[in-house]
Amino acid sequence: MLLYHDLRAPNPRRVRIFLAEKGVAYDTIEVSIAAAAHQTQEFRRKNPLALLPVLELADGKVLRESMAICRYVEDVQPEPNLFGVDPWERAQVEQWNRHAELEVFYPIAQVFRNSHTFWTGRIKQAPEFAEIMREQVAARFEWLDDELADRPYIAGSRFTVADITALCAIDFGKVSDIRIDATARPNLAAWHKRVSDRPSAKA
Numbered sequence: 001m002l003l004y005h006d007l008r009a010p011n012p013r014r015v016r017i018f019l020a021e022k023g024v025a026y027d028t029i030e031v032s033i034a035a036a037a038h039q040t041q042e043f044r045r046k047n048p049l050a051l052l053p054v055l056e057l058a059d060g061k062v063l064r065e066s067m068a069i070c071r072y073v074e075d076v077q078p079e080p081n082l083f084g085v086d087p088w089e090r091a092q093v094e095q096w097n098r099h100a101e102l103e104v105f106y107p108i109a110q111v112f113r114n115s116h117t118f119w120t121g122r123i124k125q126a127p128e129f130a131e132i133m134r135e136q137v138a139a140r141f142e143w144l145d146d147e148l149a150d151r152p153y154i155a156g157s158r159f160t161v162a163d164i165t166a167l168c169a170i171d172f173g174k175v176s177d178i179r180i181d182a183t184a185r186p187n188l189a190a191w192h193k194r195v196s197d198r199p200s201a202k203a
Helices: 010-022 066-076 087-115 127-147 161-176 186-196
Strands: 002-005 027-030 054-056
Touching: 002 010, 010 066, 010 161, 087 127, 087 161, 127 161, 127 186, 161 186
Parallel strands: 002 027
Antiparallel strands: 002 054
16 A cells, blocks of 8 residues: 655544554655645646545555545454444444544644645635634633543544544644643543554654
């Protein structure tokens, strides 16, 4: 397997952490977003949307969405299980992974896109929207802190893909000065340390 990725982007990191948890071997090709390498005609043949990551299989088949890649790998190599072992747990993991994507990842990404100088002149920015999203992130951190008061991981008693999504989202927030206040959000901070200490988090 060949993974096209950018080391600094959060979605490729989701896939790298997932592959590390699975112990799957793969090769990589760096596609720098800062250098606009994802916008080249060559890369757009892999993904016309010019988004990362992209996974290319040995037979030339291509997957170009992070959760689709993770689900494919889960089916090919079921253990360790990261999507749920029975209908109820699979539903819980799906629910919490979507919460992590829509309630945490999305607003953090919008703060970055609409306020950071990296995007100045690259895209049309709306700084006021960025501040609205920053307030939403603060509210969601409070919500997650309450949720994590009685369980060690996002979707329950064990580490799953939902933790990977939430970790990558929250870590990506640092570039926009979004951080967990450990005093105000002790449960969220404890979870963050727990998942950050896993060897896969360095992938």
